[in-house]
Amino acid sequence: MNLELRHLRVVCAIAETGSVTKAASALGLAQPALTAQLQRIERTLGGPLFERDRRGARPTALGELVLARARVLLPAMKGLQDEAARLAGAAEVPRWYRFGGVNSPILGRLVHRLAAEQPTAQITTYASWSVDELAQLVSGGRLDFALTGVCGDAVPSAEFGLRWREVAVDPVLVLLPETHPLAGRDEVRLVDLRREQWVAAPGDGCFGDCFAAACARAGFTPRKVYETDVRGCVDLVDAGEAVALCQATFRPVAGLVTRRLAGIPLRWRLMLGWHPDSSAARSAEMVLATAKQAYSDSLTPHPGYLAWLLRNPGFGIRQPSGV
Template sequence: MDLELRHLKTIRAIADAGSLTRAASVLGLAQPALSAQLKRIERALGGTLFVRGRDGVRATALGDLVVERARVVLPAVCELQEEAVRFAREGADGYRLGGTHGPLLGGLVDRIARTDPGALVTTCTSWSEREIACGVVAGRLDFALVGVCGESGAPEAGRLAWTEVARDPVYVMLADDHPLAPRSEIDLAELAAEAWTDVPGDGCFGDCFAAACVRAGFTPACVYETDTASCVHLVQVGRAVGLCRATFPATPGLVTRPLTGAPLVWRHLLGWHPEGRAADRAAAVLRHTRAAHADALARSAGGTAAPHLPRAGA
């Protein structure tokens, strides 16, 4: 039997788990099947890799050698596969843009289409910043346009190049007949009795919001995490107040207002692979994205309903 990558993965899983039972669960195998596979691997390598004991298994000297090599080989092969896929999928022409939901992605598409009308522009959206970043790592996307809370790090920070497009205070979204709607800004503590609504995500924004509420002296009684359209509806009918970006577009039946002291901040980020074929266009795409952000602020609900509100720059 020739040694294969799947065999190395099996050996690494057993070493990491320290038990055939736990390793079988991780690998999705029955323990007898895993034991039989291990015996075949050991025969192919010419010796015992693991010794069973009361507390699980421990690696032999041969096992230590194989596990050490597996920890080097497996990541290297994974990186090779990702680079090959990225090289095969990337094209010299066109823009493959990935982003979380919001007006900046649409604005970026519009600006690229106007300045480079012959280029093919495709988009992919997801609530998950990590999913979009992984798409760039794997070569399925050229650029990632995502947001992160405060000073949080960007996803796949060690593998992608990231630049901050802009930094905005997080706004609160209210029904236009809400008692606080006439205010130019609102203290978070004044909203202690409200139910809240927000869109999902895989960053730390929910935790940061909860911490900001605690600092303001309350704990949110209810948070509806749902899609943008449902968030808007809940605010319009007075069922909740919402959290939104400063770039949220003007929408009938609601207004957006900054929170006093900007207790929450949202950073818009643009990312790309530094060795990808689209890297030489990153500067131009960044300029387009910053212009799209400025356009979105000008058209935002806050900008329309209260032009005197502070505006965040790039």
């Protein structure tokens, strides 16, 4: 007979109850059946495991050795079974992804990809114009990931302890009515827009300062700058009241065109952030890879820009870099 874990449980039950009769009752077995099983175990191990008399059953030296090993093996096996059950159960429980975004151009496509790849996942989104608010929510465990952008080589604040990774980097473009005198050009010099009024979405990042610095380098100070939501920006540009800076993957709108700024005076880095000590950190690399796929999806409506990226490998999705 080969010794099995169930045999060790029998030995432990007899030792714990001090009686074969009581052990049989605890294990739900008939006393003669348990006695016969104990005898088979003893034959396998080569000697008696208990001294039995009217006072009960007491372990022999061999019995003490077997008990010492059983008290290590049985909890270890129980722990293995519990851990395996938790892992198997976790595979069946829907995952939860809580995203926060600051005017992110890929959030919709990222959610679409995750939902398609993990149909049971629970996905929620939260919008804010404040990078600090999103970082604080991630740090506090109320969000899992933040999608935001920064100018040039800047990085989001390290105040909240988040880990940030780059998804992609794009030149900042200008959004014009297709009737604008400069709309027929492939590139527009920033200085040629010095007489324009501007419109921008709100935010607490450095973009406003970076834009002002770029205008100063071009030799002018921007005129009035409206601040409104994205739809308001589109309406103001469409009305010919202002021009706007926009991301390269801005969805095409009838009557409007996007044009690159000559010399690329402004760059926009799309970033994904998470807290390294959170449970979300375990899936961060997968989410980052999915975000990059979502960015690639966003290029489909922009074949001209995609061709430009192929000629300019310093933009788009670059080699992984930690920040």
